[in-house]
Amino acid sequence: MQKRPTERQAGIVELVRADGFRTIDQLAERFDVTPQTIRRDVNALCDEGLLRRRHGGVEPALEHENIAYRARKVLNVNEKRKIAALVAREIPNGASLFFSIGTTPELVASALLQHRDLRIFTNNLNVAYVAATNDSFDVTLIGGRLRNRDRDVLGPEVEAFFNSYKVDYGIFGVGGIDPDGSLLDFDEQEVRARSSILKNARKSYLVADHTKFGRNAVVRGGSITDVSAFFTDCLPPDHIMAMINRAGVTMHMPEPNAEFPTFYVPEED
Numbered sequence: 001m002q003k004r005p006t007e008r009q010a011g012i013v014e015l016v017r018a019d020g021f022r023t024i025d026q027l028a029e030r031f032d033v034t035p036q037t038i039r040r041d042v043n044a045l046c047d048e049g050l051l052r053r054r055h056g057g058v059e060p061a062l063e064h065e066n067i068a069y070r071a072r073k074v075l076n077v078n079e080k081r082k083i084a085a086l087v088a089r090e091i092p093n094g095a096s097l098f099f100s101i102g103t104t105p106e107l108v109a110s111a112l113l114q115h116r117d118l119r120i121f122t123n124n125l126n127v128a129y130v131a132a133t134n135d136s137f138d139v140t141l142i143g144g145r146l147r148n149r150d151r152d153v154l155g156p157e158v159e160a161f162f163n164s165y166k167v168d169y170g171i172f173g174v175g176g177i178d179p180d181g182s183l184l185d186f187d188e189q190e191v192r193a194r195s196s197i198l199k200n201a202r203k204s205y206l207v208a209d210h211t212k213f214g215r216n217a218v219v220r221g222g223s224i225t226d227v228s229a230f231f232t233d234c235l236p237p238d239h240i241m242a243m244i245n246r247a248g249v250t251m252h253m254p255e256p257n258a259e260f261p262t263f264y265v266p267e268e269d
Contacts, residue, residue: 100172162196170201176215184217191221
C-alpha cells in the first residue's frame with residue numbers, strides 16, 4: 001500500500017508547484033534537512049505522480065488524471081480547513097446538503113460536526129464516514145462501484161441519485177478553474193455528477209483553494225459564475241474576480257490573521 005505523504009513532502013509539493021522548479025539543494029536548505037533526505041522524499045513523491053524529476057531537481061508532474069486521494073488529503077490542508085470553517089458558518093442546524101467528491105468537501109463535513117440534525121446525501125465515501133460520527137445526522141450514501149483510488153462512487157446512478165432530491169445546499173469542489181471561468185474536472189462522470197448537484201440545490205457552494213486556478217484538468221462543465229457562493233483561501237486572479245462580481249456570486253475568504261476553530265478529522269486506520 002502506498003503511504004500518505006508526510007507534512008514535509010506535502011510542503012515540497014506545494015513549493016515546487018508554486019515555483020515551477022526547485023533544485024535538491026534549495027529544498028534541503030528550505031526544509032533544513034540533508035540532500036539525501038530530500039532525494040528520498042522526492043523519489044517517493046515522483047513515485048506517487050505528484051512531481052517529476054528534472055536534471056538537478058524536480059518540477060510539477062504533468063497531470064493527465066487527478067492525484068490519488070491519500071496524497072491530496074495533505075496538500076494545502078491548512079488552507080482547506082479555513083475554507084471548511086467558512087462554509088460551516090453559513091450552514092444552519094437542520095439543513096439538507098449534497099456533498100460531492102473531493103478532499104475539501106470532506107473537510108467541510110468535518111467542520112460541520114458540531115451542528116445538529118443535518119440531512120446529508122453524498123457519493124463521497126469519506127464524507128459519509130465523517131458525517132456518520134455525529135449521531136444526529138441522517139446520512140444517505142449512493143451505492144455502486146467504488147473508485148478505490150478516489151474513495152467515491154460515480155456513474156449514471158449517481159446522477160439519478162442527486163436528481164431524486166431537492167436540498168438546501170450543494171457543497172462541491174472542482175479539479176481546476178480555467179482562466180475563462182470554466183469549472184474543470186478529470187472525468188466526464190465527475191462533471192455530470194457535479195452538474196446534478198448544482199441543479200438540485202437551492203444554494204450551490206463551490207469550495208476550492210488557490211491551487212485550482214489555471215490547473216490543467218481537461219473536462220469542462222459549468223462556470224464559476226453559475227454558483228451561489230465561492231469559498232476560497234485568497235483572492236482569485238483579477239479577471240476571475242471581475243466575472244464573480246458581474247455575476248453576483250458571493251465571495252467568502254478568511255480575513256488576514258483571522259483565527260479559526262480547530263475541528264475533529266477522523267483518521268484512517
